[in-house]
Amino acid sequence: MTSEVPNGRVRVLSLVVEDHPGVLERVASQVRRRGFNIQSLTVGPVAAGRSRMTVTVDAGHAEVDQVAKQVDKLVEVIEVQDITDDPIVSRELMMARVDVPAHAREGFVARISKYGGQVIDATGDSVVVELSAAPDRVEGFLALLRPYGVSELARSGPVAMRRSSSR
Amino acid sequence: MIEARPLTRVMTGADMILAALEREGVDVVFGYPGGANLPIYQRLPEHPAIRHVLVRHEQGAAHMADGYARATGKPGVVFATSGPGALNLVTGLATAFMDSVPMVAITGQVNTSVVGRDAFQESDVIGCTLPVTKHNYLVTRIEDLPGAIRKAFHIATTGRPGPVLVDVCKDIQQASGVFEYPEAVDLPGYRPALEADLSAVGLVAKKLAAAERPVILVGHGVLLSGAEAELLELAERTGIPVGTTLLGIGAFPTVHPLSLHMTGFMGTGWCLRAVQNADLLMMVGMRVDDRVTAKLDEWAPRATTFIHVDIDQSEMGKNVRPHIEVVADARRALQALLPLVEPAPESRRAWLTQIEAWREEHPLRYRKSNGHLQPQDVLLEMYRRCRSEAIVVADVGQNQIWAALWWQFRGPGLFINSGGAGTMGFALPAALGAKVGRPDKAVWCVAGEGGFVMTAQEMSVAVEQNLDVKVVLLNNFSLGMVRQFQDDFYGGVRSQVDLTVMPDFLKLADAYGWKGTRVERPEEIAAAFDAAEQTPGPFLIDFRIDPEANVYPIVPLGKGLDHFQEEPYDI
Numbered sequence: 096m097t098s099e100v101p102n103g104r105v106r107v108l109s110l111v112v113e114d115h116p117g118v119l120e121r122v123a124s125q126v127r128r129r130g131f132n133i134q135s136l137t138v139g140p141v142a143a144g145r146s147r148m149t150v151t152v153d154a155g156h157a158e159v160d161q162v163a164k165q166v167d168k169l170v171e172v173i174e175v176q177d178i179t180d181d182p183i184v185s186r187e188l189m190m191a192r193v194d195v196p197a198h199a200r201e202g203f204v205a206r207i208s209k210y211g212g213q214v215i216d217a218t219g220d221s222v223v224v225e226l227s228a229a230p231d232r233v234e235g236f237l238a239l240l241r242p243y244g245v246s247e248l249a250r251s252g253p254v255a256m257r258r259s260s261s262r
Numbered sequence: 263m264i265e266a267r268p269l270t271r272v273m274t275g276a277d278m279i280l281a282a283l284e285r286e287g288v289d290v291v292f293g294y295p296g297g298a299n300l301p302i303y304q305r306l307p308e309h310p311a312i313r314h315v316l317v318r319h320e321q322g323a324a325h326m327a328d329g330y331a332r333a334t335g336k337p338g339v340v341f342a343t344s345g346p347g348a349l350n351l352v353t354g355l356a357t358a359f360m361d362s363v364p365m366v367a368i369t370g371q372v373n374t375s376v377v378g379r380d381a382f383q384e385s386d387v388i389g390c391t392l393p394v395t396k397h398n399y400l401v402t403r404i405e406d407l408p409g410a411i412r413k414a415f416h417i418a419t420t421g422r423p424g425p426v427l428v429d430v431c432k433d434i435q436q437a438s439g440v441f442e443y444p445e446a447v448d449l450p451g452y453r454p455a456l457e458a459d460l461s462a463v464g465l466v467a468k469k470l471a472a473a474e475r476p477v478i479l480v481g482h483g484v485l486l487s488g489a490e491a492e493l494l495e496l497a498e499r500t501g502i503p504v505g506t507t508l509l510g511i512g513a514f515p516t517v518h519p520l521s522l523h524m525t526g527f528m529g530t531g532w533c534l535r536a537v538q539n540a541d542l543l544m545m546v547g548m549r550v551d552d553r554v555t556a557k558l559d560e561w562a563p564r565a566t567t568f569i570h571v572d573i574d575q576s577e578m579g580k581n582v583r584p585h586i587e588v589v590a591d592a593r594r595a596l597q598a599l600l601p602l603v604e605p606a607p608e609s610r611r612a613w614l615t616q617i618e619a620w621r622e623e624h625p626l627r628y629r630k631s632n633g634h635l636q637p638q639d640v641l642l643e644m645y646r647r648c649r650s651e652a653i654v655v656a657d658v659g660q661n662q663i664w665a666a667l668w669w670q671f672r673g674p675g676l677f678i679n680s681g682g683a684g685t686m687g688f689a690l691p692a693a694l695g696a697k698v699g700r701p702d703k704a705v706w707c708v709a710g711e712g713g714f715v716m717t718a719q720e721m722s723v724a725v726e727q728n729l730d731v732k733v734v735l736l737n738n739f740s741l742g743m744v745r746q747f748q749d750d751f752y753g754g755v756r757s758q759v760d761l762t763v764m765p766d767f768l769k770l771a772d773a774y775g776w777k778g779t780r781v782e783r784p785e786e787i788a789a790a791f792d793a794a795e796q797t798p799g800p801f802l803i804d805f806r807i808d809p810e811a812n813v814y815p816i817v818p819l820g821k822g823l824d825h826f827q828e829e830p831y832d833i
Contacts, residue, residue, distance in 0.1 A: 113451060117388065117400075124392055164576035170397040170417060173451040 104155060105134065106162050107183070107255055110148040111174040114140055118171045122148060125165050130155050135252030145173070149254045178257050185255040187230045189237070194244035196220045203243070210236050221246065275407050275435040276301040279368060280309040282411040285443050288339050289313060290330065290698055292323040296343025297383055299370030301435035303341075315698060315727055318719040320347050322691040324354020325717065328363050329692030332678045333653055334699035337364040337418050344370050345383030348429070349390060353685055356394035358425040360682025361509060362482060364418040365425035367395075368411075373433040374402045387429045396424030402431055404439035409447070416447045421454025422574045423486060457575055458590040460598045465586055466544070467602035469567050473542035475613045476502045479525055479554070482509035482681070483547015483573060483592045485674040490514070492596035493546070501606025503617055505533040507548050508662075509681040512671040522617070523626075527556040527817040527826075528663045531624025534815070534823045536617050537562055544569040547592040550581045551682070558582070560822025571595045624815070626667055629831040634808030635784055637661070637736045641668040641708070643787045644734060647795065648704060653678065653696050657689035657709035659743040661736045663813045665708045675700075687716030690733065694720060697729045704732070711737040711764055721774035724800040732794045733802040735767060738809045746812045750827075751819050767804040778802035 112118045119138060126133055134151040141147045152162050160177070167175045195203045200222065204214055207224060210232070216223040226236050230253045237245070273281065279302055283291070290313040295303040306314060317323040320342045327338025338358075342348050348369040358365045372381040388400045397417050399410040407430065414426040470476060484493055490513055497504045497520045504514045505522035516523050522533035537543065543565045548554065550570070555561040558581065562568075570577070570584035571592060578587045588595045628638040641664055648654075650672045656665040656679040671677045678696060680688040693707035714735055724731055745759040771778035777797050781790045781804070794801040814829040 120389070121392065128393060161576065161580060164578070164580075168574070168576050170449060170452045 104153050105179070106152050106154055106177055107179045107253075108148075108150045108152060108163055108166065109176045109178050109255060109257075110150065110166065110172055111141070112146050112148060113171040113173065114144050114146045115171055118146070119148075121169050121171065122150070122166060125169060126150070126152060126162065129161060129165055131162050137252045137254045149252070151253065176257070178255060182258040183255045184258055185229055185253045186227055187233045187253045188227045188251040189225070189233045190215075190249045191224050191237070191240055191245050192221050192247035193224055193240050194220060194246060195222050207236075207239070210239065212236060271441050272438055273441050274301065274305070275404055275430065275437050275439070276305045277308075278404075278407050278439070278441050279411065279430065279435070280305055280312060281441055282408055282443060283339065284309065284311055286411075286415045287336075290315060291339045291341055292317055292326040292330070292695065293341025294320050294323060294343065294347060295341070296347045296370065298344035298372055298432045299341060299347075299368075299435070301432065302368075302370070315723060317691070318722055319717070320350035321354050321687070322717055322720040322723070324351045324365070324367070325357065325685075325688050325691035326695030326698070326720075326723075327365050327367075328354060328358045328688075329655060329678055329695030330699040331358070331363050331365055331695075332692070333675050333696035333703070335675065336699070337366055337415060338695065340365065340367040342367065342369050343383065344372055344387070344432075345385045347383075348387040349385055351427075352390060352394060353683075355391055355425045355427065357680050357683040357685040357688060359394045359396065361680065362423050362486060363425065364423035366411075366414045366418050367425060367427040369427060369429045370435065371400065371429045371431045374431045375433070377402070377431065387427070391427050394425070395427050398427040398429065400429045400431075401434055404434050404437040407434060407439070408441055408443050412444050413447050413449060416449070417452060421452075422483075454573070458594065460588060460590050460595060462586045462588050463595065463598045464602055466569050466588065466599055467604070469542060469569065469586065470500055470502065470544070471604040471607070473567065474609060475540050475564075476500075476542040476544065477522070477536050477540040478502050478504045478544045478546065479507070479537070479548060480504060480510045480513045480546045480592075481507040481548025484510060484513040485547075487547065487573070487591045487593040488674070489547070489593035489596050490674060492593060492600060494518075495600060496596055496603065499600070499605060500603050501610050501614065502544075503536060503614065505529065505537065507554055507681070508666055508679070510548060511666055511677045512674050515672045516670045517672070520614075524666055526554045527823070528667075528813055528815065530626060530667070531815050531826060531828060532617060532620040534817075534826050535620040535624065538564070538824050539616075540565050542567040542569070544571070545582075545584075546571040546595070548572070549577055552581075555581065555823075556817045557820060557822040560824065624828065627829050628814070629808075629811070629829060632808065632831075634811070635782060635787075635805060637664045637805070637807045637811055638668050639784055640734060640736065640781075640787055640805050640807070641665060643791060644706065645669050647791055648706070650676065652676070652704040652706050653693075653700060655679065655689050655693035655696055655705065655707050657707075657713035658684045658686045659710050659713060659741070660738075660746065660811070660813050661708050661710045661713075661742075664736070686713035688713070690714060690717050691720045691723075693731050693733075694723055694727070694729050697731050698727065705730075707731055707733045709733065709735060710742060711735055711739070711767070712741045712761055715764065718770065721771075721776060721800070725775040729800065730798060731800050733800070735802060735804050736807050737767065737804055738807050738811065739764070740809060742811070743813065746816075747819070750812075750816070767802060771802040776800045776802055778804065780804040780806065782806045
C-alpha cells in the first residue's frame with residue numbers, strides 16, 4: 096500500500112481548511128479532476144472553525160506541484176504545505192483483530208509490547224491490538240501480527256507535521 | 263435627496279436576496295420561476311429597480327447573463343428553481359467557468375426539512391455545480407443568507423473571475439431575519455490580491471531586451487484586466503509582435519503592423535510561423551491550452567525562454583513550464599514592466615522583416631470563384647458596415663472561427679464567444695444578454711444553423727424585451743466543423759452531419775415575431791444587410807452559404823503548429 100508508486104510522484108500535503116460541510120468533497124473533487132489518486136487522507140478539527148487535512152497524493156503523470164496549486168485555489172482552503180521533501184514527523188494509528196487463544200496471550204502481549212503495541216480488548220480467542228507509530232513501523236508491526244491471523248484491520252492513514260515551523 | 267436607508271431591517275429571506283442584489287448594483291436578472299423560488303418571485307414586483315428577463319429555458323438565462331457580463335464587465339445574475347431548473351444552468355455555468363466570466367446564480371432549493379430525501383424537484387445542485395463554479399453555497403440558515411450573497415459577488419468578480427452559485431432552501435426564503443449586509447467579507451482562504459508576485463518583472467525586461475525573435479501572446483486576461491493600452495505601449499516600445507488567443511481577440515488591434523492576429527490551431531499562418539521560430543515567448547493572461555499549442559511537444563520548438571504572466575498561480579506550469587513566472591493581474595504586471603523595458607534594438611528589424619514576409623506568404627484567403635455564397639463575403643460586408651463598432655457574438659464551429667479571423671476587432675467586449683467550453687447554442691442568448699447590457703451598441707449574432715436551433719426558443723425574449731438583435735445565420739445545411747474534420751481527418755466518412763431537414767428559418771422568424779430575409783447569391787448580401795439595418799427590432803438573415811466552405815488555416819488534429827494547412831483551392 097505504501098510504496099508501489101515511484102516516490103517522486105507521491106506528495107504529502109498538509110492543509111488547513113475551513114471546517115464547513117462539503118470541504119472534504121471539494122478537496123477530493125479537485126484532486127480527482129486532475130487525475131491525481133488519493134492514497135490516504137486524514138482530517139480532524141484543530142481550532143475553532145479550522146480543520147487540518149493530511150493528504151497523500153499520487154500525482155500520476157502531472158507536474159507534481161500542480162496538486163498543491165489546484166487545491167490552494169479552493170476558497171475554503173486556507174493554507175497548503177507540500178511537506179513531501181521537508182523533515183516531518185508522521186504517525187499512523189492502526190488497530191487489528193488478531194487470533195490469539197487465551198493460553199498464548201501472555202507471550203503475545205510481551206512480544207508486541209516491545210514494538211509499542213497494546214492490547215485494548217480481549218474476548219474469546221481474539222484480541223484487538225493498537226499501535227500508533229511512523230507508517231513504516233506500522234508496516235513492520237503488521238508483518239509480525241500476520242502469522243497469528245489478522246481477521247480485521249483498520250488504519251487511519253498518516254497524519255504529519257513539519258519538524259520545525261519555519262520553512 | 264435620497265433618504266438614507268437603515269442598515270439593518272427585519273425582512274424575509276426572499277427580500278434579503280433582492281435587497282442584496284440592489285446593494286450590489288444589480289439592475290437585471292435573467293431567470294425562470296418555479297416551485298422552490300416562488301417566494302423570491304412573489305417579492306420581485308416590490309423591487310422595480312431590478313429588471314427581470316424571463317427566459318424560455320434556464321440554459322438561455324445562464325448564457326444571457328454570460329453575454330451581459332462579457333459586454334459590460336459587470337457580473338451577470340441568474341435565477342432558477344430547484345432540480346431541473348438549476349440543472350439546466352449547468353452548461354451555462356461551465357461555459358462561464360471555462361472563460362472566466364463573472365456570474366452569480368441564485369437557485370431555489372427544497373425545504374431544509376426534506377433536503378437529501380429525494381423531495382419533488384430536488385437535486386444535489388451543490389454537488390452538480392461544484393466542478394463548474396468558482397465556488398458555491400448552500401444556505402440553510404437565514405442568518406447566513408446576506409453573507410453568502412456578499413461573498414458570492416466578491417468571489418465572482420475578484421481575482422480570476424468566474425461563476426458562483428448560491429442555493430437557497432425555500433423555507434429560508436420565507437423565514438424572517440435581520441438583514442445586515444456586510445461590507446467586508448471574511449474569507450481566510452481566498453485572498454487573490456495577496457498572491458500577486460511581481461518580483462520577476464526586472465528579469466522579464468532584461469530577457470525581452472536580449473531576445474532576437476520575441477513574440478508576445480495574449481489572452482482573455484488582458485481584456486478582463488483592461489490592459490489593452492499597456493499592451494499596446496509595451497509592443498510599440500519594444501517592437502515585439504503580438505498574437506492573441508481566440509478569447510484574447512480585441513486585446514490588440516489586428517490592423518496594427520505588429521499584430522500577428524490569432525494564434526492556435528486555427529490561427530493565421532504568419533502567427534504560427536512566428537511562434538514556431540520565436541526564441542522568446544511571453545504569454546499574458548492565458549492558459550496556453552491545447553487549442554493554442556496543438557501538439558504540445560512540437561510547440562515553439564526554438565524558444566529558449568518562456569515567460570508566463572497570469573493572475574492564476576495554478577496556470578504556471580499547468581501546460582507549459584515557464585522559465586519566468588509573474589503571478590499577477592495582466593494590467594498590474596504590464597504597468598510594473600513598462601518603466602523597465604528598453605526600446606527595440608536595431609537587430610530586431612530582421613525578425614519583423616521575416617514576419618512581414620510570412621504575412622505575405624500566408625495571407626488569410628478563401629475560395630471566391632465557385633459561384634456559391636461564401637461566409638467570408640458575408641462577414642466582410644458586415645464589417646464594412648459596422649467598422650468594428652458593433653458587438654459580435656459568435657456561436658461555436660466554423661462560424662466562430664470565420665468571425666474571429668475576418669473581422670478586425672479593436673477593443674474589449676466586442677467579440678464574444680464560448681472559447682473554452684465550446685458551447686453550441688451560446689450565441690443567440692449571449693447576444694440578447696449583451697444587448698440588454700449595451701443597448702447603445704449594435705449587436706450581431708453570428709451562428710450556424712446547428713447551434714442556432716439549440717437555443718432558438720429564446721427568440722421570444724428578443725420580442726418581449728424589445729431587443730434589437732440581428733442574426734447572421736451562416737446556413738450550410740450541415741454541422742460544418744464536424745463535417746470538415748470528417749472530410750480532412752477521418753477519412754472522408756460523413757457521419758451524422760447532414761442538417762438538410764431543418765425549419766424554414768424565415769417561417770421560424772415569422773412565428774416568433776421576427777423579421778427576416780434570405781440570401782443565396784453574393785449580389786444579394788448588401789440588400790439583406792440594408793434590410794436588417796433599416797428594420798427596427800430583431801432580424802434574421804438566412805445566408806445559404808457554400809456547403810463545402812471550410813476553415814483555414816487549420817492544423818490537422820494531433821499535429822504540431824508547423825503542419826498548418828491553408829485553403830487548398832485556387833482563389
